[in-house]
Amino acid sequence: xxxxxxxxxxxxxxxxxxxxxxxxxxxxxxxxxxxxxxxxxxxxxxxxxxxxxxxxxxxxxxxxxxxxxxxxxxxxxxxxxxxxxxxxxxxxxxxxxxxxxxxxxxxxxxxxxxxxxxxxxxxxxxxxxxxxxxxxxxxxxxxxxxxxxxxxxxxxxxxxxxxxxxxxxxxxxxxxxxxxxxxxxxxxxxxxxxxxxxxxxxxxxxxxxxxxxxxxxxxxxxxxxxxxxxxxxxxxxxxxxxxxxxxxxxx
Numbered sequence: 001x002x003x004x005x006x007x008x009x010x011x012x013x014x015x016x017x018x019x020x021x022x023x024x025x026x027x028x029x030x031x032x033x034x035x036x037x038x039x040x041x042x043x044x045x046x047x048x049x050x051x052x053x054x055x056x057x058x059x060x061x062x063x064x065x066x067x068x069x070x071x072x073x074x075x076x077x078x079x080x081x082x083x084x085x086x087x088x089x090x091x092x093x094x095x096x097x098x099x100x101x102x103x104x105x106x107x108x109x110x111x112x113x114x115x116x117x118x119x120x121x122x123x124x125x126x127x128x129x130x131x132x133x134x135x136x137x138x139x140x141x142x143x144x145x146x147x148x149x150x151x152x153x154x155x156x157x158x159x160x161x162x163x164x165x166x167x168x169x170x171x172x173x174x175x176x177x178x179x180x181x182x183x184x185x186x187x188x189x190x191x192x193x194x195x196x197x198x199x200x201x202x203x204x205x206x207x208x209x210x211x212x213x214x215x216x217x218x219x220x221x222x223x224x225x226x227x228x229x230x231x232x233x234x235x236x237x238x239x240x241x242x243x244x245x246x247x248x249x250x251x
Contacts, residue, residue: 027232028056029069030103034083036073051181055199081105085232088114089126092221093214096238097131098123099202104230113228121221134237135202138163139181141174141188143195148172153193160187169242171196175203204237212247215240219248 031052039046043053049070056066071077084107088100100118104110118125143153153172154165161180166173176184178200188195210218218238225231240248 023227023229024059025056025061025065026229027103028052028059028061029065030083031232032056032066032069033073033081034085034103036070037075037083041070041074041076047179047182051198051200054185055197058195058197086110087132089128089131090118091124091126091131092236092238093122093217094208094210094238096208096210096218096236097134097204098221099132099135099233099235100225100231101233101235102228102230103232106230110228110230113230114225117224117228118221121224122217123221134205135235136205137178137200138203139174139176139178139184139198140201140203141176141181141184141195141198142168142171143174143188143193144171146194148193156191156193157184157187160184162187199233201233202235204235207237207239209239209241210244212244215244215248 032049035046035049035052039048041049043050053066053070057063068077083103083105086102086104086107088102088111090098090100092098098118100114102110102114115125150165150167150172153174154162157165157174157176160176160183162174162176162184164175166175174184174188174195181198181200185195185198215238218236218240222234222236225234
């Protein structure tokens with residue numbers, strides 16, 4: 001559930017509300033298993049695992065589920081599933097760029113399902129590298145405004161390595177290098193500022209503002225991809241303005 005624009009924040013909130021919590025939990029658990037398999041079960045020595053666990057806890061994944069995932073991933077419960085990370089690239093309505101990050105134990109199944117979802121919902125698959133150059137991997141922390149100003153947030157995270165703070169309508173996004181995420185989270189905690197989500201993701205260098213009809217098509221494509229079990233994250237340069245979102249909500 002990632003896109004790092006206003007529609008992504010809205011989709012994230014709706015996903016929790018509309019009963020997709022179980023699917024969200026499953027994807028977060030899978031991230032923990034992979035991180036534990038690669039770097040071991042010690043959070044202090046495995047930044048990827050620490051980040052995956054932090055994200056799961058922020059989404060209220062039960063601690064027992066998290067502990068089992070760490071043990072399963074690190075091999076303490078027997079043979080762990082061998083997941084592969086695969087990135088697919090494509091195009092959505094109005095020429096929008098899409099990165100589809102999959103975590104799967106069956107590459108052929110993931111490729112087939114992603115291609116089918118994209119082609120059935122008005123998109124086109126792209127060759128490797130066709131849109132990836134438009135994105136940069138960054139650390140992203142999203143937090144509600146709660147009466148805070150952009151300067152309030154910036155002052156709290158500047159010394160922690162944050163690159164910038166973006167005003168995203170109802171929330172702020174703190175952008176940093178991925179390795180600075182723990183320091184940014186700690187700085188927010190020290191300042192008494194609560195945040196909603198934190199992750200290492202892909203930020204577009206430019207955005208494409210969608211009209212109502214293309215925003216509707218994009219949402220259908222996004223939903224179809226998000227429903228796939230192997231899809232972990234979706235990144236796009238699509239930008240749906242608040243007034244367009246309001247029209248879609250009315251529909």
